[in-house]
Amino acid sequence: MVNTRHFHFGYLLLALLLLLGGCERGPQPDQLREELQERLDRNFQEDLFAIKNFKRTGSAPFRDLENDISGVYAYYDADLELEQDYSLSRWQGLNLGTLAYAIGATEAGIEGFRARGNVEGDVLKVHGRFAFQQDDSGGWKSLARMSAPAPAQEQKPGRDSQGGSPQSVLREARALLADAENFKAGSEETLIIEELATAIGRIDLSQARLKGDITLGSGVAPGTYYSFGVALSKYAAQRGIELFSAASEGSVANASRLQASKLDFGLVQSDVAQLLYRGLISEGYYPNR
Numbered sequence: 261m262v263n264t265r266h267f268h269f270g271y272l273l274l275a276l277l278l279l280l281g282g283c284e285r286g287p288q289p290d291q292l293r294e295e296l297q298e299r300l301d302r303n304f305q306e307d308l309f310a311i312k313n314f315k316r317t318g319s320a321p322f323r324d325l326e327n328d329i330s331g332v333y334a335y336y337d338a339d340l341e342l343e344q345d346y347s348l349s350r351w352q353g354l355n356l357g358t359l360a361y362a363i364g365a366t367e368a369g370i371e372g373f374r375a376r377g378n379v380e381g382d383v384l385k386v387h388g389r390f391a392f393q394q395d396d397s398g399g400w401k402s403l404a405r406m407s408a409p410a411p412a413q414e415q416k417p418g419r420d421s422q423g424g425s426p427q428s429v430l431r432e433a434r435a436l437l438a439d440a441e442n443f444k445a446g447s448e449e450t451l452i453i454e455e456l457a458t459a460i461g462r463i464d465l466s467q468a469r470l471k472g473d474i475t476l477g478s479g480v481a482p483g484t485y486y487s488f489g490v491a492l493s494k495y496a497a498q499r500g501i502e503l504f505s506a507a508s509e510g511s512v513a514n515a516s517r518l519q520a521s522k523l524d525f526g527l528v529q530s531d532v533a534q535l536l537y538r539g540l541i542s543e544g545y546y547p548n549r
Contacts, residue, residue, distance in 0.1 A: 318498030477514030
């Protein structure tokens, strides 16, 4: 079921995905892997990470009109094994934001970091992209400055402030979520983390809408709706389309968000879709859907 404002856009999106599906330009996996290792050593810390698994996942063309530069984004998935203990949650210095910049990713595209620090042997799963331009000989050269926005400068607290910037607070909250398994079930800490997860989900959706991304309501992790949303978001990203998959409680939550124009698309069951079409939906009708 889709928001009627975007009904025709859905067909355009599908056509665009199919059109771009066959485009596989850019460097070969070996060159992309070497680029990743070189950036880790140069922009983060030498001999801290070893690339254990690497997969080139696609490419998409881009054009920077302001700088008159065009080329391709090459996307990849990789497993990075730490070769020594290291904390990515530090407030200053080389932290999660620095790593994301170094590897052409976002903080959300890095899985496996721990709030209390990672230890030797831990593996980070990363999803990133690098920008390349074809040279006169037909090869591909890296455009390092085009791969990702520079990491934001850490905002210092104001004179009367007792805490960090909103960005740093959010980063710390994400780190706590990554460590959720270390807290006892039913404890006060677990309750706080569950509420944080809900709040962060709303923040992520609002940020995606602010950026103009296409938004899709999926479901509860690791269910079928959620997995479909993740797969579609990844497929779109590989083809240069910014699609954000928002986890939710399921059909009714997605229907409510669609009705409130907080989503462009949503996965809903047929009976809920019928109620939405009639304008009768509310979160109390089908709490278990």
